[in-house]
Amino acid sequence: MTRPVVRGVALAVLIVAAGSPQAVRSAETTHPGVSHTLLLKRDLPDTPGLELIVWDTEYAPGAANPRHLHPAAVTFRVLSGTGIWQEDGNPPVTLHAGDTLSAPAGTIHAHWNPSATEKLRFLEFIVTTRDKERSIPQPQTN
Numbered sequence: 001m002t003r004p005v006v007r008g009v010a011l012a013v014l015i016v017a018a019g020s021p022q023a024v025r026s027a028e029t030t031h032p033g034v035s036h037t038l039l040l041k042r043d044l045p046d047t048p049g050l051e052l053i054v055w056d057t058e059y060a061p062g063a064a065n066p067r068h069l070h071p072a073a074v075t076f077r078v079l080s081g082t083g084i085w086q087e088d089g090n091p092p093v094t095l096h097a098g099d100t101l102s103a104p105a106g107t108i109h110a111h112w113n114p115s116a117t118e119k120l121r122f123l124e125f126i127v128t129t130r131d132k133e134r135s136i137p138q139p140q141t142n
Helices: 003-018
Strands: 034-043 050-059 064-069 074-080 082-087 093-096 100-103 109-112 120-129
Touching: 074 082, 074 093, 082 100, 082 120, 093 100
Parallel strands: none
Antiparallel strands: 034 050, 050 120, 064 109, 074 100, 074 120, 082 093, 082 109
């Protein structure tokens, strides 16, 4: 990772830790019980057209994001709770606080909070072409 990217990631972690009032709550309400807070969105120096995006994502107990893909690679870092990620054709993976998972661009997957009582909270780190869509829904399979 280059020095500017490391600084950007470190800044995002500090914002999460401090509960910065500058964080912007996303208006997305596509999936009940799922909320996103945009922590960081900035152009990467010396890399025209690329930006770093960091989201703080929270799933209420039982909330899910059905089958979808990201047009850019995404790294997930679980902050609290337990989540399940499942890529098409692979068994589900259970992640706990402190665990990290990277999904290559175009990986069709779903993730959900299996708990009936605890929230799931994780960060999403994305380096992508500026203004590219964040997530693209995919048809459900039987």
